[in-house]
Amino acid sequence: MRITVNVNGEDRTREVEPRHLLVRFLRDDLELTGTHWGCDTSNCGTCVVLMDGEPVKSCTVLAVMAAGHEIRTVEDLADGDRLDPVQQGFIEQHGLQCGFCTPGMMLTGRALLDRNPDPSDQEIREAISGQLCRCTGYLNIVRSIQWAAREQAAVAAPEAPATATATGGRA
Amino acid sequence: MTGPYDRAIVPPDRPSDPRGTGAVLKGRERAVQVPASFDYRRATSVAEALELLRRYGEEARVVAGGHSLLPMMKLRLAGPELLVDINDLHELDHIEQAGDELRIGALTRHRTLLESPLVGRCFPIVHDAEKVIADPPVRNRGTIGGSLCQADPSEDLSAVCGALHARVVIRGEGGERVVPMADFHQGPYETAVGVGEMLVQVRIPVLPGAGSAYEKVERKSGDWAVAAAGVALTLREGRIADAGVGLAAVGAGALNLDAVQELLNGREPSEALYEEAGRLASAHCSPVTDGRGSAEYKRHLAGELTRRALRRSVARARTAQGTTGEA
Ligand SMILES: Cc1cc2nc3c(=O)[nH]c(=O)nc-3n(C[C@H](O)[C@H](O)[C@H](O)COP(=O)(O)OP(=O)(O)OC[C@H]3O[C@@H](n4cnc5c(N)ncnc54)[C@H](O)[C@@H]3O)c2cc1C
Ligand code: FES
Ligand code: FES
Numbered sequence: 001m002r003i004t005v006n007v008n009g010e011d012r013t014r015e016v017e018p019r020h021l022l023v024r025f026l027r028d029d030l031e032l033t034g035t036h037w038g039c040d041t042s043n044c045g046t047c048v049v050l051m052d053g054e055p056v057k058s059c060t061v062l063a064v065m066a067a068g069h070e071i072r073t074v075e076d077l078a079d080g081d082r083l084d085p086v087q088q089g090f091i092e093q094h095g096l097q098c099g100f101c102t103p104g105m106m107l108t109g110r111a112l113l114d115r116n117p118d119p120s121d122q123e124i125r126e127a128i129s130g131q132l133c134r135c136t137g138y139l140n141i142v143r144s145i146q147w148a149a150r151e152q153a154a155v156a157a158p159e160a161p162a163t164a165t166a167t168g169g170r171a
Numbered sequence: 172m173t174g175p176y177d178r179a180i181v182p183p184d185r186p187s188d189p190r191g192t193g194a195v196l197k198g199r200e201r202a203v204q205v206p207a208s209f210d211y212r213r214a215t216s217v218a219e220a221l222e223l224l225r226r227y228g229e230e231a232r233v234v235a236g237g238h239s240l241l242p243m244m245k246l247r248l249a250g251p252e253l254l255v256d257i258n259d260l261h262e263l264d265h266i267e268q269a270g271d272e273l274r275i276g277a278l279t280r281h282r283t284l285l286e287s288p289l290v291g292r293c294f295p296i297v298h299d300a301e302k303v304i305a306d307p308p309v310r311n312r313g314t315i316g317g318s319l320c321q322a323d324p325s326e327d328l329s330a331v332c333g334a335l336h337a338r339v340v341i342r343g344e345g346g347e348r349v350v351p352m353a354d355f356h357q358g359p360y361e362t363a364v365g366v367g368e369m370l371v372q373v374r375i376p377v378l379p380g381a382g383s384a385y386e387k388v389e390r391k392s393g394d395w396a397v398a399a400a401g402v403a404l405t406l407r408e409g410r411i412a413d414a415g416v417g418l419a420a421v422g423a424g425a426l427n428l429d430a431v432q433e434l435l436n437g438r439e440p441s442e443a444l445y446e447e448a449g450r451l452a453s454a455h456c457s458p459v460t461d462g463r464g465s466a467e468y469k470r471h472l473a474g475e476l477t478r479r480a481l482r483r484s485v486a487r488a489r490t491a492q493g494t495t496g497e498a
Binding site: 001017020021022024040041045048051054055056057060061062064065067126127130131155 | 209210227242256305306307311312
């Protein structure tokens with residue numbers, strides 16, 4: 001089947017079998033290997049991408065089902081050399097160790113902040129609850145997303161103290 | 172047909188777990204787990220979907236969220252020749268009040284249910300359950316229709332809809348029929364939806380002064396229930412009426428526990444009554460021992476969770492009546 005999926009703002013057309021999974025379409029056909037592939041059983045969440053702005057597990061979506069939809073992957077987070085605040089947060093707060101869960105975690109963080117710019121600790125935990133970090137760095141992942149929330153707020157209100165602090169305190 | 176995926180075919184003798192408790196497939200041969208080949212059509216209208224389902228008969232399956240069906244296809248527990256994708260049928264994605272019932276389209280996602288204030292107001296049990304069904308990315312895809320049609324005794328929304336005495340609307344070539352939840356599930360993974368038919372809507376009665384609650388024990392966040400209980404009731408002059416009790420993950424046929432419902436109707440709420448109801452619930456289910464717990468433990472949970480859900484339902488019904496009284 002010939003399908004067109006809008007990936008990271010660009011229409012991408014390919015010939016695929018109906019059984020082709022979205023995660024394979026992104027990784028193998030489009031060579032966007034930032035999207036990771038772990039359990040393949042919809043349990044680990046490392047394959048999370050945004051579909052029409054919301055996190056989905058791309059190992060459990062057929063590429064043909066994504067046709068006509070907008071998919072956003074980790075490759076689209078940075079704007080040129082400028083990192084997304086969520087990416088910067090993961091650096092500031094040591095939000096990754098091996099990095100395997102990181103693309104999915106960052107996209108979930110992005111989607112959360114797009115809906116809710118000031119999430120509570122509990123809301124962040126709930127948002128990432130479908131994604132495993134095998135390095136168990138959950139506390140720092142939560143802090144990274146909190147850092148991004150503060151950074152965005154600081155940028156939006158320039159008269160406030162210029163940069164968010166990197167203390168990663170509790171929300 | 173040979174292709175890059177053929178290495179991935181799961182040997183049929185391997186133990187497998189459709190609910191992905193930890194899959195079992197190991198070894199160098201397992202490059203990737205994908206479904207066997209099938210044809211795919213994206214329906215542009217309910218009529219077209221029904222026409223395809225009729226034409227392909229047993230070999231066709233509807234795909235909604237795909238979060239039960241695709242894992243089963245990967246594990247070769249399902250092998251349809253045609254998938255009829257209903258995700259573009261936006262008319263099946265709705266929540267509306269019609270007279271004294273709430274009508275929920277089959278394609279309504281878990282997330283939409285969870286975020287609907289109307290649903291939360293009428294049926295707190297649905298929000299109780301939705302908060303603990305899977306996880307946010309799964310809830311972004313999975314639908315109420317898929318949950319009910321999967322007819323997995325562990326599916327939380329089935330127990331919820333059972334307790335609420337919901338009715339479902341099945342559409343086919345000859346029109347629509349409305350089936351009570353109690354008759355909808357005909358066994359594990361079997362429903363009243365026939366060849367060439369699909370589920371289009373779920374209808375739940377909205378009763379004044381109602382209270383409802385769902386109690387679930389899970390091993391970890393987002394997991395399927397070890398056991399769960401849903402209760403819905405109203406209070407009339409201080410006595411329980413319209414009681415509905417449904418259990419999940421304790422065997423098939425527990426979506427409506429008639430014995431417990433009969434016990435409750437007409438009685439004044441009391442701890443002694445909850446105790447008796449819990450004992451009956453535990454006696455009227457058939458859990459099996461598996462990775463989530465022993466049959467004995469699940470039976471214990473069935474009783475305890477029924478008691479807890481009853482207590483909360485009664486408290487909520489009292490609050491609802493208090494609010495009505497003041498308004
Ligand atoms: C990791 C994970 C965890 C989960 N945890 C839970 C949990 O804790 N509790 C819980 O209740 N569920 C859980 N689920 C299941 C989840 O709720 C599924 O989304 C749901 O069971 C199926 O909905 P779906 O729309 O994805 O259905 P699909 O997978 O698309 O379909 C399921 C079945 O229903 C049929 N079908 C779908 N729609 C219709 C229709 N309109 N008419 C006729 N037939 C139809 C399909 O043909 C198929 O046979 C979990 C799933 C995953 C992947
Ligand atoms: S690879 Fe998709 S959830 Fe694990
Ligand atoms: S950083 Fe290693 S899995 Fe999360």
